[in-house]
Amino acid sequence: xxxxxxxxxxxxxxxxxxxxxxxxxxxxxxxxxxxxxxxxxxxxxxxxxxxxxxxxxxxxxxxxxxxxxxxxxxxxxxxxxxxxxxxxxxxxxxxxxxxxxxxxxxxxxxxxxxxxxxxxxxxxxxxxxxxxxxxxxxxxxxxxxxxxxxxxxxxxxxxxxxxxxxxxxxxxxxxxxxxxxxxxxxxxxxxxxxxxxxxxxxxxxxxxxxxxxxxxxxxxxxxxxxxxxxxxxxxxxxxxxxxxxxxxxxxxxxxxxxxxxxxxxxxxxxxxxxxxxxxxxxxxxxxxxxxxxxxxxxxxxxxxxxxxxxx
Ligand SMILES: NC(=O)c1ccc[n+]([C@@H]2O[C@H](COP(=O)([O-])OP(=O)(O)OC[C@H]3O[C@@H](n4cnc5c(N)ncnc54)[C@H](OP(=O)(O)O)[C@@H]3O)[C@@H](O)[C@H]2O)c1
Numbered sequence: 169x170x171x172x173x174x175x176x177x178x179x180x181x182x183x184x185x186x187x188x189x190x191x192x193x194x195x196x197x198x199x200x201x202x203x204x205x206x207x208x209x210x211x212x213x214x215x216x217x218x219x220x221x222x223x224x225x226x227x228x229x230x231x232x233x234x235x236x237x238x239x240x241x242x243x244x245x246x247x248x249x250x251x252x253x254x255x256x257x258x259x260x261x262x263x264x265x266x267x268x269x270x271x272x273x274x275x276x277x278x279x280x281x282x283x284x285x286x287x288x289x290x291x292x293x294x295x296x297x298x299x300x301x302x303x304x305x306x307x308x309x310x311x312x313x314x315x316x317x318x319x320x321x322x323x324x325x326x327x328x329x330x331x332x333x334x335x336x337x338x339x340x341x342x343x344x345x346x347x348x349x350x351x352x353x354x355x356x357x358x359x360x361x362x363x364x365x366x367x368x369x370x371x372x373x374x375x376x377x378x379x380x381x382x383x384x385x386x387x388x389x390x391x392x393x394x395x396x397x398x399x400x401x402x403x404x405x406x407x408x409x410x411x412x413x414x415x416x417x418x419x420x421x422x423x424x425x426x427x428x429x430x431x432x433x434x435x436x437x438x439x440x441x442x443x444x445x446x447x448x449x450x451x452x453x454x455x456x457x458x459x460x461x462x463x464x465x466x467x468x469x470x471x472x473x474x475x476x477x478x479x
Contacts, residue, residue: 169195170193170194170195171194171195171233171234172194172195172196172197172230172231172232172233172234173190173194173195173196173197173232173233173234173235173236174196174197174198174199174226174227174230174232174234174235174236174269175187175190175196175197175198175199175236175238176198176199176200176217176235176236176237176238176239176265177199177200177237177238177239177240178198178199178200178204178210178212178238179198179200179202179203179204179205179212179333179335180200180238180239180242180332181328181330181331181332181338181366182238182278182328182330182366182369182370183198183200183236183238183239184198184204184205184206184332184333184464185330185366185367185369185370185464185467186236186238186370186373187204187206187210187212188206188208188210188464188465188467188468189370189371189374189468190236190374191208191210194234196210196211197211197212197213197229197230197232198210198211198212198213199212199213199214199215199217199226199239200212200214200239201214201215201216202214202333202335205333205335205464206463206464206465207463207464207465207466208463208464208465213226213229213230217239217261217265218256218257218260218261220264223261223264223265223268224268227265227268227269231270232269232270232273233270233272233273233274234273234274234275234276234377235265235266235269235273235274235275235276236276236278237262237265237266237275237276237277237278237314238278239257239261240257240258240278240307241253241254241257241258241303243303244282244301244303244425244427245423245425247301247302247303247306247425248301248302248303248425251302251306254302254303254306255306255309257306258303258306258307258309258310259306259309259310259313262277262310262313262314263313263317266313266314266317266318266321267317271318272320273318273320274320274321274322274377275314275317275318275320275321275322276321276322276324276373276377277310277311277314277321277322277323277324278324278326279307279308279310279311279323279324279325279326280303280304280307280325280326280327281325281326281327281361281362281388281431281432281433282299282300282301282303282304282307282428282431283297283298283299283304283307283308283311283325284297284298284299284304284428284431285298285299285300285428286300286427286428286429286430286431287428287429287430288430289360289392289430289432290362290392290432290433290434291386291432291433291434292386292434292436292437293383293384293385293386293437300426300427300428301425301426301427301428302425303425304428311323311384319382320382321382321383322376322377322381322382322383322385323383323384323385324373324376324385324386324387325384325385325386325387325388325433326364326369326386326387326388326433327361327362327363327364327388327389327431327433328363328364328365328366328369328388329363329364329365329366329456330365330366330367330456330459331456331459331460340363340456343355343398343399343402344402344406344457344460346412347399347402347403347406347408347409347412347413348408350409350411350412351412352412352414353399353412353413353414354414354415354416355394355395355396355398355399355413355414355415355416356394356395356396356415356416356417356418356421357394357395357396357397357415357416357417358394358417358418358419358429359394359395359418359427359429359430359431360392360393360394360429360430360431360432361388361389361392361393361395361398361431361432362388362389362390362391362392362393362431362432362433362435363388363389363393363398363449363452364387364388364389364446364452365447365452365453365455365456367455367456367459367467367468368446368447368452368455369387370468371468371469372387372438372442372444372446373387375442375444376438376441376442379441379442381441385437385438385441386433386434386435386437386438387435387438388432388433388435388446389435389446389449389452390435390445390446390447390448390449391448391449392430392432393449396413396415396416398449399413400413401449401450401453402453402457405450405453405454405457406453406457
């Protein structure tokens with residue numbers, strides 16, 4: 169019998185891609201406060217997990233063997249402006265969730281490159297976190313709630329881009345729109361990250377779920393790029409003019425949250441454990457662009473949907 173999987177944040181960018189792919193092999197139930205938007209029907213419980221009674225009923229109804237916790241306040245500036253909301257979302261909700269699932273449940277917590285100080289490239293799982301933002305601090309506290317509650321966990325730090333429901337424009341979508349409409353965009357030459365296309369991420373996370381490894385793991389893009397280089401590469405890969413891509417510096421900006429300058433992650437442990445390579449950024453962007461008009465269910469490679477092992 170397929171394992172029962174509960175995906176929180178199931179209508180978000182990552183959650184929806186996870187539900188669409190994992191539902192081929194697992195008995196997946198999603199939960200979100202927004203309706204399901206994929207092309208294939210999926211079981212989705214609609215409500216706010218911060219409401220204790222809804223959380224209790226959700227866990228009782230699903231009794232998951234695996235919890236993939238994606239629900240979050242994933243906007244760095246919104247967290248900075250409202251630390252109490254960030255705490256409620258990343259710390260309290262995580263704590264309540266992980267303490268209410270069955271003891272044997274595998275807990276997968278989605279975390280961020282923002283847990284690091286951002287002063288050196290390619291952070292590994294061995295580097296000590298030192299977050300500089302409310303978002304990074306609260307997500308790190310969420311990691312600690314998971315580790316305190318159960319050793320049967322995966323804490324996956326990442327940074328991804330992709331096509332969402334369109335309800336909120338994600339950074340990748342915003343950049344693509346600007347290139348398409350030739351609106352000038354200023355992108356930082358001194359802000360580095362390792363972005364991964366969300367479909368590439370989900371296919372690799374699915375492999376990790378079959379692996380016995382437990383603990384913290386980084387799963388991000390292979391290449392470390394500045395935001396500006398990423399914009400130029402998207403323009404080049406998509407055949408857009410790069411004229412509108414202007415270069416700027418983080419030092420010239422006033423942002424609600426002080427951004428770390430180097431958010432790049434090393435995914436070497438993931439590659440070594442799973443033997444699964446990570447595509448270079450040009451291949452990731454080519455896949456992102458090719459998927460633009462594909463329905464959610466058609467974005468995954470047939471080879472990536474082999475049967476999983478046990479949870
Ligand atoms: N995007 C990235 O590059 C990135 C990088 C590193 C880590 N992550 C992590 O990856 C995870 C998924 O990110 P994402 O970009 O897919 O986020 P997203 O698109 O904002 O999806 C999150 C979904 O969860 C919902 N949600 C939040 N709190 C909820 C609650 N209490 N009850 C029910 N639903 C709730 C959100 O609704 P509302 O929109 O109404 O809140 C949204 O639909 C997050 O944990 C994030 O911290 C993301």
